[in-house]
Amino acid sequence: MGAKARPFTLxxxxxxxxxxxxxxxxxxxxxxxxxxxxxDAL
Numbered sequence: 697m698g699a700k701a702r703p704f705t706l707x708x709x710x711x712x713x714x715x716x717x718x719x720x721x722x723x724x725x726x727x728x729x730x731x732x733x734x735x736d737a738l
Contacts, residue, residue: 706731 708716720727 716727716730720730723730725733
């Protein structure tokens, strides 16, 4: 994350947030890093 990184708010329902947290745990990363990685893979 660089100095120009800015926060981005994303609203998720409980099921989506739980899935995000679950996958992040499985991959030994944070939910934020998981989302950044997924965006980079696009």
